[in-house]
Amino acid sequence: MKVLFLTNTAGQGHHSTAKALYDMLKSEGVECRIIDTYEYTDPVRYKIIDRGYLMATSKLPKAYGMFYRAFEKMPKRESLYSPMNVDNFILGLKLKKFFDNEFNPDVIVCTHVFSAQVVNVMKARGWIKAPIIGIVTDYTIHPFWEDVPYVDYIVIASEMLTMQAVKRGISKEKILPLGIPVNPKFSKKIDKAEARDMLGIDRDKLTVLLMSGSMGYGNIANVLAQIDSIDADFQIIAVCGNNNNARLRIKNMKTRKKVYCYGFVNNIDVMMDAADCIVTKPGGLTTSEALAKNLPIVMINPIPGQEERNVEFLLNNGLAINATKTVPVDEALYQLFMYPEKLENMKANIRLIGKPNASRDIANFILSLGSKNNNV
Structure with a gap:
């Protein structure tokens, strides 16, 4: 079984979340890879996002909060022809080479919505068949998670956030209230x-x-x-x-x-x-x-x-x-x-x-998806 973790550098939490699950699955004999989606597909954007996030949150927190709240209020944007998804299409073309030539996963796990947006477009185009899991790494539903209909499952921090997720336009059947994974x-x-x-x-x-x-x-x-x-x-x-x-x-x-x-x-x-x-x-x-x-x-x-x-x-x-x-x-x-x-x-x-066993529970769910795929 192969599992690919896609993350984005915006603080340390998203990578740490991926690493917690990576270590858990590696101990079960699963072949895993972690890559930063932007670092692989667009190194210039990767540096801009990394430095820009640190600058915005440390030097311009009020401006960062204003943009965050504005994005929260925006309506769903599922069209593959929206400017954002056209951009993600271009990034997906580059990421497709990684899938075709280096690592073709059985399950894809995204610990940042930016990564989820890219593979969402790839799956809509039929370039990938593997199930996709998105993991929300805060006690809320971040903007844009409602815009990735081809992501199969979305892990949230608590079942008490299910109503918020549904109100944002996420199908209840996709929601997994398993918690935020941390190091075991x-x-x-x-x-x-x-x-x-x-x-x-x-x-x-x-x-x-x-x-x-x-x-x-x-x-x-x-x-x-x-x-x-x-x-x-x-x-x-x-x-x-x-x-x-x-x-x-x-x-x-x-x-x-x-x-x-x-x-x-x-x-x-x-x-x-x-x-x-x-x-x-x-x-x-x-x-x-x-x-x-x-x-x-x-x-x-x-x-x-x-x-x-x-x-x-x-x-x-x-x-x-x-x-x-x-x-x-x-x-x-x-x-x-x-x-x-x-x-x-x-x-x-x-x-x-609290969800102290989130890493174990999410890892078990990933393993169950691999078993289903092997039995098909």
């Missing part, structure tokens, strides 16, 4: 005291995990200073990602609390097990990892657009609290710590709604 290590739980011992921190002290994401967005040092001002006894794990300036600034800060500061790390799963809550941007992947670990979330600095939609979903379902200009992060955490029952209630909601 986030589905395994380590005892809190053991995780703290592994990190070399106080095993008996309340612990806050502060993250800025892999790209180091946000002024994490200022957030840390606010958290440090809380009149309570706890320790802080601060993960700065690739933001070396923030890491150096935190290293030189004088704090009331014990702060353990890191740059980019590969053991976030252990840190989540060691923590009592996480303070982070509400990106789809980080959020899903925290939910898989049954870890209450304090959300900060959402990017206008899809992360604002994540905030709405998490708040409405009691999975997180949100720090704002009028309720800053120190007040939000203070309120969360006031009653231990609040943390327990959030954990109960997470157990009800």
